[in-house]
Amino acid sequence: xxxxxxxxxxxxxxxxxxxxxxxxxxxxxxxxxxxxxxxxxxxxxxxxxxxxxxxxxxxxxxxxxxxxxxxxxxxxxxxxxxxxxxxxxxxxxxxxxxxxxxxxxxxxxxxxxxxxxxxxxxxxxxxxxxxxxxxxxxxxxxxxxxxxxxxxxxxxxxxxxxxxxxxxxxxxxxxxxxxxxxxxxxxxxxxxxxxxxxxxxxxxxxxxxxxxxxxxxxxxxxxxxxxxxxxxxxxxxxxxxxxxxxxxxxxxxxxxxxxxxxxxxxxxxxxxxxxxxxxxxxxxxxxxxxxxx
Numbered sequence: 001x002x003x004x005x006x007x008x009x010x011x012x013x014x015x016x017x018x019x020x021x022x023x024x025x026x027x028x029x030x031x032x033x034x035x036x037x038x039x040x041x042x043x044x045x046x047x048x049x050x051x052x053x054x055x056x057x058x059x060x061x062x063x064x065x066x067x068x069x070x071x072x073x074x075x076x077x078x079x080x081x082x083x084x085x086x087x088x089x090x091x092x093x094x095x096x097x098x099x100x101x102x103x104x105x106x107x108x109x110x111x112x113x114x115x116x117x118x119x120x121x122x123x124x125x126x127x128x129x130x131x132x133x134x135x136x137x138x139x140x141x142x143x144x145x146x147x148x149x150x151x152x153x154x155x156x157x158x159x160x161x162x163x164x165x166x167x168x169x170x171x172x173x174x175x176x177x178x179x180x181x182x183x184x185x186x187x188x189x190x191x192x193x194x195x196x197x198x199x200x201x202x203x204x205x206x207x208x209x210x211x212x213x214x215x216x217x218x219x220x221x222x223x224x225x226x227x228x229x230x231x232x233x234x235x236x237x238x239x240x241x242x243x244x245x246x247x248x249x250x251x252x253x254x255x256x257x258x259x260x261x262x263x264x265x266x267x268x269x270x271x272x273x274x275x276x277x278x279x280x281x282x283x284x285x286x287x288x289x290x291x292x293x
Contacts, residue, residue: 002074004149004182005231007058010080015053017082017117018062021110022049029103034075034127037104044130045070050108057145057181061136069133071141075125084115104128145181149228154180156213156221163203164211171199171280180224186259187227189286193258194223196268198292199278199285230255258286266291 002010026042038044049065062070072078104119119126131139146162147153162179173179174188183191192199197206197220206217234255257267262277266288273290 002058002078003184003187003231004055004058005187005228005234007060007074007182008055008150008232010074011053011055011060013082014060014080014117017112017115018050018053018106018108018110020050021108021112021115023047023106023108024114025107027105027107029105033078033103033121033124035129037128038130041128041130044068045106050110056142057148057177058184059141063133067133069131069136071129071131071139072119073127075121075123075127077123078119078121078126081118081120082115083118084113098122144178146177146179147181149180149183149224150232154221154225156218159217159221160207160211160213163217164207166203168203169199169280170197170201170203170206171285173203174224183224183228185283185285186256187224187231189259190227190257191220191223192292193268193287194227195220196291196293198289199280199287201293258288261286 023045024047026045028037028042031037045064048068051063051065052061054061054063058073060070060072060074062072064070098120101120101122102118103121103124106117106119108115108117119128129141131141136142147158159179163173166173168176171188171192174183174191175185177183189199195216197216206214206220208214258275261275264275266273266275268288268291271288271291273288275286276289278285278287
């Protein structure tokens with residue numbers, strides 16, 4: 001499933017084509033994705049101007065001029081691509097995925113010209129919903145989301161307040177979307193490797209008796225920020241379905257230090273350990289038992 005860096009990459013690809021553009025026509029080629037599409041979906045979007053394309057956790061937020069917000073989740077295999085007659089910089093991409101999986105097509109016209117923004121989803125685990133912008137923070141999809149790992153709210157003191165007294169494994173705590181929003185399996189494994197922290201370690205051990213963060217929690221916060229920034233710069237990780245809006249693959253998977261490297265030598269200087277795979281809460285975890293404590 002696309003994680004925060006992949007969704008942020010998509011957002012950055014959509015923004016030049018969609019921000020400031022008018023939705024002239026919307027093709028809805030099926031009544032549902034993972035869930036039924038909103039009632040009168042096309043009628044409610046046609047004629048609207050797109051004010052901005054934002055992201056919250058793993059959700060794309062397309063803000064419209066009538067105060068509504070289109071919430072889009074990519075699910076397992078969802079992707080957007082921008083098509084047009086004349087290339088739109090590096091975001092241009094000719095039709096490449098099977099057209100039978102093109103479920104929603106936005107025909108928009110704006111500062112970048114007339115383009116088609118196509119939502120393709122072979123597995124149909126993605127979804128779209130409409131919400132009122134004024135109450136977006138209390139929407140069921142948004143209200144329980146935690147801190148953004150790219151914003152100023154993520155710091156050791158804030159994380160210490162969430163980790164204090166927690167006996168859950170560190171990996172499970174980092175995957176809890178109520179604590180940090182948008183982190184997924186890949187980048188948690190990578191951040192823990194960079195911080196040399198065991199995914200089995202209890203989250204509460206990174207907080208002292210006074211409730212303050214210990215030095216290793218500071219290291220973890222830095223590692224999370226670092227790995228997310230590097231992944232966004234690389235366009236995310238393309239393991240199966242993720243592509244950028246121009247059709248290009250992300251390439252952060254070529255920089256993995258832990259994820260999917262079972263049996264390979266640990267890359268930390270001076271460490272002679274080997275990356276091991278374990279299962280936590282039904283998901284694969286990759287780490288070095290020798291240096292991650």
